Amino acid sequence: EKYLGIPRTALSHIESGQRGVDALELKKMAQLYKQPVVYFTGESQPDAGMPEDVAHLARAAAGLSEGDRRELNRFAEYLRARAASERSSND
Structure with missing residues (x-):
């Protein structure tokens, strides 16, 4: 009290x-x-092995509209493709 x-x-x-x-x-x-x-x-906890910044992004994305989440996913795909391209050009 x-x-x-x-x-x-x-x-x-x-x-x-x-x-x-x-x-x-x-x-x-x-x-x-x-x-x-x-x-x-009663909400599920983020994966304990998940980095805190990734867990924060997941929590932030949960509050977005469906369209905004799709846009965020497209941007994440772009970043993954860019990183893969940079790795392959360094090999």
């Missing part, structure tokens, strides 16, 4: 599903219980 900065009644409402949790409260709960935020949301 004190750590989260919300009244006991609000905490009780959260526990019973009568009140939602905002992002700041969720982050504080995750810190308090030493769990990742996804533990509380």
Whole structure:
């Protein structure tokens, strides 16, 4: 209650599903219980072996429209092709 900065009644409402949790409260709960935020949301965690910057890109892409994700995929394909071309020209 004190750590989260919300009244006991609000905490009780959260526990019973009568009140939602905002992002700041969720982050504080995750810190308090030493769990990742996804533990509380039920979302799948990114692959633990995935580099953090790649995981960040995946999270960012999830918020894009379908058309924007297609465009992002085309750009990723371009970057892969360019890297492959550079590797083959160096051989």
